Amino acid sequence: MNNIDLVGYLTVCLVVAGTPGPGTIAVINQSLTNGVKRTIPLIVGIGIGLACASAIAIGSLLYSYTIAPWAYRMMGICGASYLCYLGLKLIAASKKSVHLETNSDTALVSNLVLQGFYISLFNPKTILFLLAIYPLYINSKLTFGGNFINLTVSLVIVTAFIHIIYSLLCSKIASVMDVNTRFIMRITGSIFILFSLMIFINAM
Secondary structure, eight states, X not given: OOHHHHHHHHHHHHHHHHSOOHHHHHHHHHHHHHTTTTTHHHHHHHHHHHHXXXXXXXXXXXXXXXXXXXXXHHHHHHHHHHHHXXXXXXXXXXXXXXXXXXXXXXXXXXXXXXXXXXXHHXXXXXXXXXXXXXXXXXXXXXXXXXXXXXXXXXXXXHHHHHHHHHXXXXXXXXXXXXXXXXXXXHHHHHXXXXXXHHHHHHHO
């Protein structure tokens, strides 16, 4: 990519990362209820899931692979089911304790990384969006690795940067205001369930 293409692509990445979605909502909830430190593993998981989705999109475009409609439906059903599970889990946990996770630090980190990964990868709109945007910036003269570095690394870094900004702002808000974490968890859980219904309807 030349300088103009890079600026345009980074702008697209900023808009995508800043747009509210399941990943952003998860980051905001985690930051408000548990702080920045416990949000970083979630952001890492989101980045890994996004990288996997990007790899699928780049491979499909470079090698003319066609992703079957049933694959999108399966991804949609899996994503909707997982978001619904997370939503119900948050609502149930809000009735028991202020903090959702009470496991050991190692188990907590693993759970948050997997949660971010599943939220990011199983959102079929992620791959559909990448398949729509990448043709403008993909370089057919480069190998898969070259395009992966050019497109994915920028996307993941920008997304992580935006999510960290969200996390810092939300943690700051939580530190200066009396945030009702149980209420936040219920609202987030309800939003996840709403997202799951929307994804499920689109997948059918």
